[in-house]
Amino acid sequence: MGFCMKELCFAFLGIVLFHGLCSSEEGPNYSFIRQGTSAPAVSYYDYIIIGGGTAGCPLAATLSHNGTVLLLERGSSPYGNPNITSLSAFGRALSDPDPSSPSQRFISEDGVINARARVLGGGSCLNAGFYTRAAADYVRDAGWDGALVNESYGWVEKVVAFEPMMKQWQSAVRDGLLEAGVSPYNGFTYDHLVGTKIGGTIFDSQGRRHTAADLLTYANPTGLTVLLHASVRKILFRTKGKARPRAHAVVFSDASGNTHRAYLKDGPKNEILLSSGAIGSPQLLMLSGIGPADHLMAHNITPVLDQPLVGQGMSDNPMNAIFVPSPVPVEVSLIQVVGITPFGSYIEAASGENFAGDGGYRHDFGMFSPKIGQLSTVPPKQRTSVALSRAISAMEALDPVAFRGGFILEKIMGPISTGHLELRNKDPNDNPIVTFNYFKHPQDLQRCVDGLKVIETVIESKAFSQFRYDSLSLPTLINMTANAPVNMLPKHTNVSTSLEQFCKDTVMTIWHYHGGCQVGRVVDSEYRVLGVDALRVIDGSTFNYSPGTNPQATVMMLGRYMGVKILKERFGTDKLND
Template identity: 25%
Template sequence: MDTGAAELRADYVIVGAGSSGCVIANRLTADPSVRVILLEAGGRDTNPWIHVPVGYFKTMHNPAVDWCYRTEPDPGLNGRSLEWPRGKVLGGSSSLNGLLYVRGQAQDYDRWRQMGLEGWGWSDVLPLFKRSENQERGGDAYHGTDGPLAVSNMRLVRPVCDAWIAAAEAAGYPFNPDYNGASQEGVGYFQLTARNGRRCSAAAAFLKPVLDRPNLKIVTRAHVRRVVIEEGRATGIEYGDASGAVRVAYADGEVILSAGAIGSPQILMLSGVGEAAHLAEHGIAPVVDLPGVGRNLQDHLQARLVYKCTETTLNDEVRSLVGRGRIFMEYALFRTGPMTMAASLATGFMRTDERVETPDIQFHVQPWSADSPGEGVHPFSAFTMSVCQLRPESRGEIRLRSPDAADHPAIHPNYLATETDRQTIVAGIKIARRIADNSPLREKIAVEYRPGPDVAADDDDGLLDWARNSATTIYHPTGTCRMGVDGQAVLDARLRVRGIRGLRVADCSVMPEIVSGNTNAPAIMIGEKASDMIAEDRH
């Protein structure tokens, strides 16, 4: 593994060793005749907290491994600005996310195909999900067991989460043992990307097993400045190495941007690919006028309800020195217990209205409560149930602040900009309260801490205002280099950048619409799909 090089040349140069980039690097170099350079702005994944599932408490907001992005003040959130963690390390955000393995709904991908994106329907992408997966439960029509990505069940049980599921069933929502199976709808327990109590990041799954391939060169601390474009073709990547020197990695075949929904559009714009007028504002000569670059930004916004409990929760265990010691020993000896915890234990995919065809909200239920990961738990017994809208209508954008690649771009999420989005978040909060009012969960609740009794159940305006003042991202930015067949699309269905030869994008920025769930599993699928198309076009 290199930290830099004076001049590198390969068939393919991949930017970003995140969820998609790691997959592409693995699959392409399976052919020993194909040379690949993988550039990563961050360092190696040596921080031990990366590999402990609950380590996201330590890695999020840590500038050593997190880009530490922050949004612009958002009108939909009453002018609040949100922190947007993104991985800056081998494995990308899969090295600091909540480990939740969620594919979305079959209808998500069928809608992509109905938009004219051939090859992206559910029947097309399901085999790719299965190909990646090593499912602990075993293989079937929906799951694979031969892939490098470990997918396992929870190794932690907490009564308050069991009670939440039972209360949701009492409220009329069916139990679903596998939301990644035949149907997503219902309540149950999360599946997570872990193996034997250890995080299975994209780097652990797809890079670590192939580090000795002589046709794969990984360069860390490589901060990309721009795509080198000559006579309408991408020929390489200009980057700053660990010493600050400017280098170029040359691609005889293609350049693939897998820098994520923030990084990929920023790199395109810095390279002269984007809305010409916006580029001109920053003194960048337009190479291709593509107004869609940076547009179509979508994210899942979560409203986090917190309930104080009549019994102890994980809050109490981690605040106690003895409790922390027990947790550590359980993990050290058995690889079980709270240190194996994903971001949430229980989940639910539900419809806010019987007229909605498929679930339009998702719950994340946690046996602890905090203002945010990294800030420590609340000083009282409590649990959290957060609810998010799965398919928001609101669209934001990524814009350049300057022509300097070191400057973070301006992030405008534009949350809650449509009436449907506002109604859905309020409906989700009401459903959360309805579940909390059912046994056996009701008996475990001392009081609703947030929103609290001051916000009445029938006060839609009050509930919406509470959401505006407290809701936060669930870390799923997508759509900023979307594929499509219309004039505003950045990519075609084969992920090729319009107007530039030899340049593709492969990460969550390519989504025309956000999927109905967490985005790590789809990012890995996009990497699988991209690697197939790149190999096909090579021959």
């Protein structure tokens, strides 16, 4: 297929007047989205992308201008679902136990309850919305082209990024961080800079979420097919007579259980692109025969390539939070401000009750609700279904005044601590076994302690004074008594909880897990899977460290960035500069 000048300008410069194209609550009317049940038994494409998430959508939109692209998403569409699109309903999708919900809960071997996306747009449909770029040294260390990185971020930002509307509580946290010495003040910026800043958000001024699925607005509708409820079971390889295995097809199932095969068209540049995230990508590589040979054979999977590093290097940025009861009402807010400390801890905040949209309030603590698994009242391995039920009942019995306030959280950069992923069984829709080893490395624990000390200074700052009870110091909040407005934390009988113990006992996820298919270990610098041909992994599973304070911007950027690079490889630099 030729690469005409009109397509070049659209695909590579990203010049488009987007805001206004998606004014409907139901979102854009994409003609190329279909149910998996509509797929033929056999089909052929130039590119097959597995996973319509935060990286898969921008990747598909870019490649669709110069090839036929099949994007396979195991979940549903985010459009028309208010639990996804509305800020006021944050947490509902994460707490929905239905097997077809946009969120699939999993519990790591550490005992921390987590979630993986199951929806077109991926984690950008479920998260707290904070948008920030990776640091300049992260881009340099990754070996990325800085100019193309900036162009790719800009391409994303035209569609999904906004400046948040700052109100009193978030402003008090910002000013408290500055009083605490987390400086300089960098104002509103997408850039990752040491100090305090207001970051971007994917929620617009009306509280509507914009997701990676919105980036499909950039797509060439004649070059793209998106199939929903299409769960890939394995990648097929040609091995006979070949020096290296070559990916050439995928097998997927639709919602009715019917099996389909999609093949790559003949051509040396056609590829399968795996974008199923840090849980799904290493899992699917193993199910397809790429992984530790002994582990694969234990599950009756014939090895295509013995690759013991698949599933290694799994990390999740640990989060610890302090609930600060307020004597006055506070606004509903998700993450808007961040304090980026020089010692590697990030301070953020969320506040208020979640408005239910039916004239009343749901006392859910937003992103810290036990309904979504964020339970800090017992240590991780004690967070059973019974413990969750008890916490929810206790929460619902509290006086509404107990919910007046907000959380100030810290999370650590990196992290340095890592774990691993293994198969549980051969069903791609089941969760694999994941271990993150939170705080295994002592530097991670020290960063948590140092971050909590900054939070203490913020709480005690003059700027934050109207939103705290003077009698509730940080030690009191950590070791709360029954007389306190709300009791959220684990207790140790007759022992005052140290900050180190608090970090270990109250650790939660902020849904930034990554690793499992890392660059230099499983994929090369161009994200090609080492040891096989025509297969790349493009998503957060390739990260050694989580980029920026929040990774979604960089994952979306990476999808666009690699789409552009793949097309440049295919057509040549001179062709692109015509």
